[in-house]
Every structure is written in C-alpha cells, then in structure tokens.
Amino acid sequence: MSERFISQEDAATIASMMEETAGTANVLLLVGKNCRFCRETRQLLEELHEISPEHIALRVVDVDEDPEGAALAERYGTEGKTPAIVYLDAEGNDTGMRYYGIPSGYEFGAMIEDLVDVANGRSQLSAASLEKVRSHDEDLLIRVFVTPT
Amino acid sequence: MALENPKIRAEAIEASEFPSLANLYNVFGVPKTVTNGGVDFDGALPEPAYVAQVLGR
Numbered sequence: 453m454s455e456r457f458i459s460q461e462d463a464a465t466i467a468s469m470m471e472e473t474a475g476t477a478n479v480l481l482l483v484g485k486n487c488r489f490c491r492e493t494r495q496l497l498e499e500l501h502e503i504s505p506e507h508i509a510l511r512v513v514d515v516d517e518d519p520e521g522a523a524l525a526e527r528y529g530t531e532g533k534t535p536a537i538v539y540l541d542a543e544g545n546d547t548g549m550r551y552y553g554i555p556s557g558y559e560f561g562a563m564i565e566d567l568v569d570v571a572n573g574r575s576q577l578s579a580a581s582l583e584k585v586r587s588h589d590e591d592l593l594i595r596v597f598v599t600p601t
Numbered sequence: 602m603a604l605e606n607p608k609i610r611a612e613a614i615e616a617s618e619f620p621s622l623a624n625l626y627n628v629f630g631v632p633k634t635v636t637n638g639g640v641d642f643d644g645a646l647p648e649p650a651y652v653a654q655v656l657g658r
Contacts, residue, residue, distance in 0.1 A: 488618055533619060548603035553615020562613070575604045581652040585605045588656055592609045593637040594602065597616040597628045 457496050463503045466564055470504035473571035475542035478509045482525055484534035485516045489554035493535040496554070500567070507571050537563075539570045556600040602652070 458466070481497055483490035494512055501510040515521035515534060528546065530536040537551040547570055555563040569575050577585060603611040616623040616631055626635050635641045638657050646654060 533614075533622075548607065548610040550610075550612040551615075552612065553618040555613075555615075559613070559615070569604055573604070575602070577602070577605065577652070578648060581648055582605060584652055584656055584658075585602045585609070588606055588608060590608065591637070592656070594609065594611045594655055595626070595635050596611070596613050597623055597626065597631050597633040597635075598613055599616050599631045601631075 456499060457492070458499045458503065463499075466500065467503050469564065469568055470507040470571065473507050473568055475571050475573060476507050476509050477567045477570035478540035478542065478544055479511070479567075480524070480528070480538040480540060481510065481512045482515050482521065482528075482530055482534055482536040482538065483512060484514060484521075484532075487534040490535045493537070493554045496556075496560075497537070508567055539566060541570060541573055554600065559598055559600055602655070 539547045539549040603609045
C-alpha cells in the first residue's frame, strides 16, 4: 500500500473544516492515459473523501476507458486535459470551477478552501465584491496559472 | 467568483503540467491571470483589486 499524502494532523484539520459546512462538494475527477499526475491526484482526492465522506463526494472517470468519459469531458469543457477536477455543487450542478493538474503545495490549501465554499454553496467574498461579481452580465472565463510551490 | 455567478467560469491550471497552454498565454511567472475579456496580469492582488481587475472595471 502506498504512503498517504495527507498527514493525520492535516486530516483532522480538514475534517473539522468540512464538518462545519452546510452541504456536500461533489468532485468529478477526469483521468486519462497520457497523464503525468492522474494517479497521485486520484489518491489525494480519495484520501479527502475518506477524511470527510459526508461533505466531499468523489467520482473518478477515465476519459479514455470509460464509455461516459468523452461525453463528460465534452460536457464540462475540459478539452482533453487530465487530471481535471470539476467541482459540482451539492445538487450536482456545475459550479464553473475547474482545477487542471495536481493540487499540491500551496494549491492544496486553496483546494480545501474551494471544497469548503462549494460544500457551503457560497464564496467568502466581501459584500462589495459580491455585488460586483453578481452584477456581471457577460460570459467570463478566468484562467489562473499556478505552480505547485 | 464562479460560485456566485453562473456566467463566470474559473479555471486554475498547473502551468508545468500543461506547457502548451502556458506558452500560449506567455506564462513566465505565477500566479498569472488571463480572461477571455483580454485581462492579463501577473501576481496576486488583494481581493477588491483582484475582482475589479478581472471584471475589467
């Protein structure tokens, strides 16, 4: 059995953060054949699901092997990128949030915050930012490039 | 932002795993933010400034 990525201490912190959320973050992980970190990303997300099974649901689909894979990649617009983490809300609706690659290092913390927000069904934006964001009426695609440092 | 507005989609991309996409957007440092509205900037900003910058106003 491979070693766990998440320490017991971090697992306890994550469990209590997720325990305070109102609902469930539904995580869809798309994996594929020619993928550098799919195996590790899958293990990481499986550990998160084990830490908080009530608040973090996980479905893993192989876009190359699973008959549903290609349709899901198309539906969620992942354009062949794997690993692709697709965040769905408690009802399974698309939140519009994606993470491409393995969320390690600093990005792991950011992912936990994303899971908390998705499970709660709301962001932690200030009231002033919320007003601006909610009144935006054009389609907007925001891409943020990160590295695992 | 995506969570609060269905018209907004937000993607985080690990630059070293997707070099062709990183090259396409001239990513030389992180974090780097680009949008389909032509916004393109390096670095982190406090929330109010980030929201204003990304929304282009």
